[in-house]
Amino acid sequence: MGAASFIAGDWGTSHLRLSLCDAAGHLLETRSGPGAAGVVGGRDGSRERAFEQAFASLVAHWEETYGELPAVLCGMVGSSIGWTQAPYVACPARPEQLVDACVTLRGGRLHIVPGLSCRNRLDAPDFMRGEETQILGALQLVPTLRNATRLLCLPGTHTKWVVLQDGVVREFLTAPTGELYAVLCEHSVLVRKPARAADPIDMHAFQQGLAQFGEFPRAQLLHRLFECRSRQLAGELEPGAADAFLSGLLIGSDVHGALRLLSDGTPTPVYLIGSSQLTPLYALALGSQGCESIEVDGAAASLAGLAHVHRCRSAEVALHG
Amino acid sequence: MGAASFIAGDWGTSHLRLSLCDAAGHLLETRSGPGAAGVVGGRDGSRERAFEQAFASLVAHWEETYGELPAVLCGMVGSSIGWTQAPYVACPARPEQLVDACVTLRGGRLHIVPGLSCRNRLDAPDFMRGEETQILGALQLVPTLRNATRLLCLPGTHTKWVVLQDGVVREFLTAPTGELYAVLCEHSVLVRKPARAADPIDMHAFQQGLAQFGEFPRAQLLHRLFECRSRQLAGELEPGAADAFLSGLLIGSDVHGALRLLSDGTPTPVYLIGSSQLTPLYALALGSQGCESIEVDGAAASLAGLAHVHRCRSAEVALHG
Numbered sequence: 100m101g102a103a104s105f106i107a108g109d110w111g112t113s114h115l116r117l118s119l120c121d122a123a124g125h126l127l128e129t130r131s132g133p134g135a136a137g138v139v140g141g142r143d144g145s146r147e148r149a150f151e152q153a154f155a156s157l158v159a160h161w162e163e164t165y166g167e168l169p170a171v172l173c174g175m176v177g178s179s180i181g182w183t184q185a186p187y188v189a190c191p192a193r194p195e196q197l198v199d200a201c202v203t204l205r206g207g208r209l210h211i212v213p214g215l216s217c218r219n220r221l222d223a224p225d226f227m228r229g230e231e232t233q234i235l236g237a238l239q240l241v242p243t244l245r246n247a248t249r250l251l252c253l254p255g256t257h258t259k260w261v262v263l264q265d266g267v268v269r270e271f272l273t274a275p276t277g278e279l280y281a282v283l284c285e286h287s288v289l290v291r292k293p294a295r296a297a298d299p300i301d302m303h304a305f306q307q308g309l310a311q312f313g314e315f316p317r318a319q320l321l322h323r324l325f326e327c328r329s330r331q332l333a334g335e336l337e338p339g340a341a342d343a344f345l346s347g348l349l350i351g352s353d354v355h356g357a358l359r360l361l362s363d364g365t366p367t368p369v370y371l372i373g374s375s376q377l378t379p380l381y382a383l384a385l386g387s388q389g390c391e392s393i394e395v396d397g398a399a400a401s402l403a404g405l406a407h408v409h410r411c412r413s414a415e416v417a418l419h420g
Numbered sequence: 421m422g423a424a425s426f427i428a429g430d431w432g433t434s435h436l437r438l439s440l441c442d443a444a445g446h447l448l449e450t451r452s453g454p455g456a457a458g459v460v461g462g463r464d465g466s467r468e469r470a471f472e473q474a475f476a477s478l479v480a481h482w483e484e485t486y487g488e489l490p491a492v493l494c495g496m497v498g499s500s501i502g503w504t505q506a507p508y509v510a511c512p513a514r515p516e517q518l519v520d521a522c523v524t525l526r527g528g529r530l531h532i533v534p535g536l537s538c539r540n541r542l543d544a545p546d547f548m549r550g551e552e553t554q555i556l557g558a559l560q561l562v563p564t565l566r567n568a569t570r571l572l573c574l575p576g577t578h579t580k581w582v583v584l585q586d587g588v589v590r591e592f593l594t595a596p597t598g599e600l601y602a603v604l605c606e607h608s609v610l611v612r613k614p615a616r617a618a619d620p621i622d623m624h625a626f627q628q629g630l631a632q633f634g635e636f637p638r639a640q641l642l643h644r645l646f647e648c649r650s651r652q653l654a655g656e657l658e659p660g661a662a663d664a665f666l667s668g669l670l671i672g673s674d675v676h677g678a679l680r681l682l683s684d685g686t687p688t689p690v691y692l693i694g695s696s697q698l699t700p701l702y703a704l705a706l707g708s709q710g711c712e713s714i715e716v717d718g719a720a721a722s723l724a725g726l727a728h729v730h731r732c733r734s735a736e737v738a739l740h741g
Contacts, residue, residue: 224654273646319677333545356640
């Protein structure tokens with residue numbers, strides 16, 4: 100481990116994770132803070148001021164110890180609910196374009212990574228913010244991603260399917276799979292069991308949901324959802340396992356639709372970038388549809404992406420600064 | 421109008437509508453009461469006692485005026501959260517089977533209509549409770565439904581698609597279209613506008629949702645939902661119209677999937693049985709997919725079904741009683 104060199108931050112809607120890193124991007128220390136939605140403006144009502152103060156107070160201890168440190172942030176911190184609005188870079192987008200379009204604050208010491216936009220395969224506008232940094236990181240962690248056409252999947256509240264061609268982000272597609280799962284678990288009569296991330300998922304019921312989806316993959320999802328309830332009534336599904344069955348149906352649907360739209364001519368495997376709770380479920384769904392997968396840790400990818408941006412921006416300052 | 425002859429009641433989860441009718445089934449008076457979920461057990465904790473008392477107090481004024489009256493109820497009053505558990509009659513089911521399987525209470529004066537069950541076209545168990553009475557009523561109101569193969573759609577929280585063959589309910593399929601719409605409007609970041617039944621729907625945005633669905637009807641619904649948000653971000657959709665756009669996507673998906681599964685060989689039109697808020701939206705979706713429709717008022721169908729059961733049960737008592 101080297102000396103403290105910069106601060107990397109993934110600042111989402113509901114959570115902030117700050118990492119103190121050495122020059123090579125190795126993690127030295129971490130701190131948690133409020134999500135972008137939880138940063139409340141001060142007496143003068145300025146959002147920028149509120150983010151500035153929140154950030155300054157979180158890094159004060161590190162800066163007292165190590166002096167002024169550069170920082171790179173990604174996520175909703177760069178959105179309309181964030182510190183400042185970073186742009187969306189339009190696809191096809193090269194990694195350098197993301198680095199170049201960073202927004203700079205704190206007298207040039209802080210960079211916020213822009214998001215990505217595209218017209219997706221279903222002729223709709225599409226957006227991401229935060230995942231672009233994980234893609235940058237994956238390109239660092241898995242150099243083979245820089246060649247040929249590759250399909251990436253970043254599962255989550257809003258799952259992103261991404262087509263890379265020779266390291267360029269060609270296009271992507273969003274599926275609110277995690278959000279649909281959560282609202283149905285918490286608010287519908289179909290499941291009647293709140294989703295608790297901490298509970299281990301019932302793998303038998305998850306596989307049952309995957310298998311049922313696979314019986315009629317072209318049926319509309321709407322005509323499968325009532326099964327979560329009717330199979331309980333019929334004694335074919337344990338009431339406590341309906342959430343896992345629903346997860347199998349939803350992830351099966353997500354994977355089937357994305358492979359159908361995006362995998363034409365793309366060689367397997369699919370690169371799964373995300374948490375260790377989610378990527379194994381997607382790996383199972385991909386496997387059930389004859390597709391191999393390679394799992395990449397989402398937090399590591401995010402950190403590698405932020406470190407990459409830091410290195411590129413530092414080099415630029417050294418050249419032109 | 422004739423003299424008061426019987427009481428008809430549609431007792432759902434969240435609402436009770438009681439109707440005082442003459443012998444021909446014409447409406448004389450109505451009363452509203454608590455839904456089955458709102459009937460709270462008395463001090464002895466008996467659910468039956470609580471329903472008995474709730475019903476008795478609601479009809480007391482009528483019985484004081486007209487003497488003891490027979491009654492027919494349908495809906496969740498016959499479920500595990502209701503007065504007593506009426507059975508599910510398995511499809512294929514003839515109308516007479518529904519009449520015969522009524523559960524009798526209050527010394528033979530009150531009948532609760534059973535529900536229907538089937539193994540649906542997607543090899544899942546399926547259930548209905550309440551809609552079977554609307555089907556019975558529609559068979560009375562629209563006698564041509566008794567011949568040939570007919571496709572019915574009863575839109576609602578849990579939309580039911582029903583195949584009738586010579587007046588026999590062959591099978592049905594449930595789509596929680598209304599429930600998905602409500603939970604996404606109220607609890608997701610995709611719409612950010614609570615669904616209010618009283619507000620008129622933005623028909624332009626509804627048609628836009630239908631049209632967008634129609635561009636890629638075989639895409640998975642999961643890959644369309646984010647459009648409700650991304651089109652707002654891109655300035656292609658008014659923020660206040662995202663709920664109507666979502667409604668177009670969902671009803672388009674429901675109609676497309678149901679026609680694909682159930683309409684093989686079935687001649688159009690589809691009979692739409694429901695509220696005047698919902699049936700026109702389904703009629704538009706059916707029309708956009710080249711299918712004609714005939715709208716039948718849902719409350720009238722329910723009343724006609726309850727009156728039919730009353731007539732059949734009275735005739736039986738007269739014969740054998």
